[in-house]
Amino acid sequence: MAKKKSKKNKKNKSKDLSQDILANIQSIHFLYEKQLDSIFTTLDISNEQYNVLGIVNNAPNRNYSLKEIQALLPNKTTNTTRLVNKLHLKKLLAKTVDKSDKRRLNITLTQTGADLLAKGNKSMTAMNQKLNNTLKGKPSKLLLEKLIDLKKGLK
Numbered sequence: 001m002a003k004k005k006s007k008k009n010k011k012n013k014s015k016d017l018s019q020d021i022l023a024n025i026q027s028i029h030f031l032y033e034k035q036l037d038s039i040f041t042t043l044d045i046s047n048e049q050y051n052v053l054g055i056v057n058n059a060p061n062r063n064y065s066l067k068e069i070q071a072l073l074p075n076k077t078t079n080t081t082r083l084v085n086k087l088h089l090k091k092l093l094a095k096t097v098d099k100s101d102k103r104r105l106n107i108t109l110t111q112t113g114a115d116l117l118a119k120g121n122k123s124m125t126a127m128n129q130k131l132n133n134t135l136k137g138k139p140s141k142l143l144l145e146k147l148i149d150l151k152k153g154l155k
Contacts, residue, residue: 025150039123043116044090048075052083053092053117056109063098063106092116 040047055072056064070080084107087093092113098104109117135143 035127039120039127042123043120045087045092045116045120046083048073048078049083049087049092050117050120052080052087053109053113053120056093056107057114057117060109063096063108065098065104065107069107087113 036047040050043050045053051073052069055069066080066084069084070076070078073080084093084095084105088095090112091110094108094110096106096108098106
């Protein structure tokens with residue numbers, strides 16, 4: 001009988017370990033989002049607005065349309081028009097009507113937008129460097145492999 005209890009205890013410990021892992025992943029996600037929010041709050045923009053600035057900055061000598069920005073955003077359900085309008089009001093983006101197609105807006109990054117993005121990138125790099133310093137060596141490779149497996153299980 002002792003062996004049966006032992007097997008049962010191992011199953012419970014294994015189940016508890018899985019729950020602990022998932023709880024820690026959720027906790028880490030929450031803490032990471034909280035740090036991101038802190039950065040964006042100091043910049044007076046949202047995560048989505050930061051993404052728009054980054055997209056427009058990727059090709060500085062190019063005009064973007066709303067449709068192109070929408071296609072490049074991580075969250076496809078975001079209201080791109082609203083984001084661009086808010087960034088335009090803050091003078092972070094410039095909007096001009098396309099000469100060849102009056103229905104199309106050409107969107108470019110202003111110098112103020114570029115400066116704010118650079119400040120945000122600096123803060124993001126510092127935060128990521130701090131995290132990278134805690135994730136070094138062989139155990140990190142194993143952790144990455146397991147997280148990729150977990151991600152596959154969610155698809």
